[in-house]
Amino acid sequence: MQRTAIFAVSLVCALLVWSLLAWWVAKPAFLPSPVKTFDGAIELIRSGELQADIAVSFARIIVGFALGTLIGIPLGLLMGMSPLMRTFMDPYVEFFRFIPPIAFVSLAVIWFGLGETSKIVLIVYTTVFMVAINTMIGVLGVEPDKRFAALCLGANERQVFVHVVIPAVVPNIVTGMKIAMGNSFMTVVSAEMVAAKSGVGFLIFNSRLFLLTEWIFVGIITLGVMGFITDRALRILAATLLKRYDVRL
């Protein structure tokens, strides 16, 4: 209850500061007021443009994120279990660690065109990377005594992997997914800004051409809300479905 109240006060404060700044600057094209931004949002919703952009961006994120997770988990497990695989992958991990997905936007467009594929590929890239690395770290961190205990209890190597390693690594996988989700947002927006005809990133970038600064604000706020909702959804899912694995977010 108290938390909600403080939350509301915090929001009101932000709106007040924003209003004051907008009034002081007095140039809507430079800094639109909250009211003007709200009007802009209504306008975009009425035309259906905002919903469409949200849907498109979300779809790209979800498809890319899901595919990336599906590839990243087994890859991470493999890298964790096999020293050979780990050594083989090491140069690539160390190399690509420093290359943000944004750097690949132009290349993705050349290879996969302006359609959905280029954006999804970029999100898959960032997700696979984050999920695989966190999964691998998890596998390497499984206490040796857990494996030994299972072996003494009559488990074979396959059972140790399925019933000990995988459950023990779940918290790391979720951590990787959480970071990957944040990266997916960054990736989709930057990709949509450079090469797309739809999506929230496109909305933000395109509004600049018409000096519709309030639309840029709408786009930015929408992104924040989308991220907040996704993060909450991930938390609630993890807390309910994966409660026994002691996942902390």
Place this chain on the structure above:
Amino acid sequence: MPLPDVEVRSAGRTFTKRAGPDRGREYVALENVSFSISSGEFLCLLGPSGCGKSTLLRMVAGFLPPSAGEVLVRGEPVKGPGMDRAVVFQGDAALFNWLTTEENVEFGLRMRGIPLAQRRRIVADNIRLVGLEGFEHHHPNALSGGMRQRVQIARVLANDPAILLMDEPFGALDAQTRGIMQQELSRIWSSRRKTVLFITHDIDESLLLGDRIAVMTAGPGATIKKVLPVPLVRPREFGENFLGLRREIKAAIEEEVMKSMRQVSDANSSGG
């Protein structure tokens, strides 16, 4: 004469340092260790900390091969971990924290494909034996340290191993809980008669539990200093005989502790 359940023959273990300034240097943890445990016997391995007790247990468990000598279980050389030797680990890192008490105890049975009805019965029996009724559906992190060790004990007993290897299982518990756990273990052992290798640095604990006590020397190159039988009837309590034995063991242990302290101070003075 029947074969002993566990037989360690002039076993040694050398470690090579993997990091630090003296990387690559060899450290002889155990040297020329020999002892045996007959079937149904409770042997306590008593020694100062850092003398390689755990290393010795891990070699019997099959987690670590000996660098010299051999480790035999019922006459067969140990090749790796096996169901005949169950381990109760020192800390609770070996518990499966995503499983409840019941599921932890059931783990071995499930891996071995024991039918559900039978599994249920064995699990319930063992949970009762260690006094964890009412905590069947708790996860380890919702249990106290003493209860977690009970889960470990029930988990290995459910699998009915011939040999129990216990690595300072009560070392991390408070004095009160430790006392209770020692009595409980003594009671459980009396009803199940497993062959036990129990590691401890606590003289009283070894006197309360062991049929025989093997006192170890300080490392490096630790070995068995002497093996003492404990001719006391169970349940044991602090009496004249107990105190007499205790004095004897204490003298032996103190000699080793002093030796290891001298080694440390020598190393410091020569290094400085």
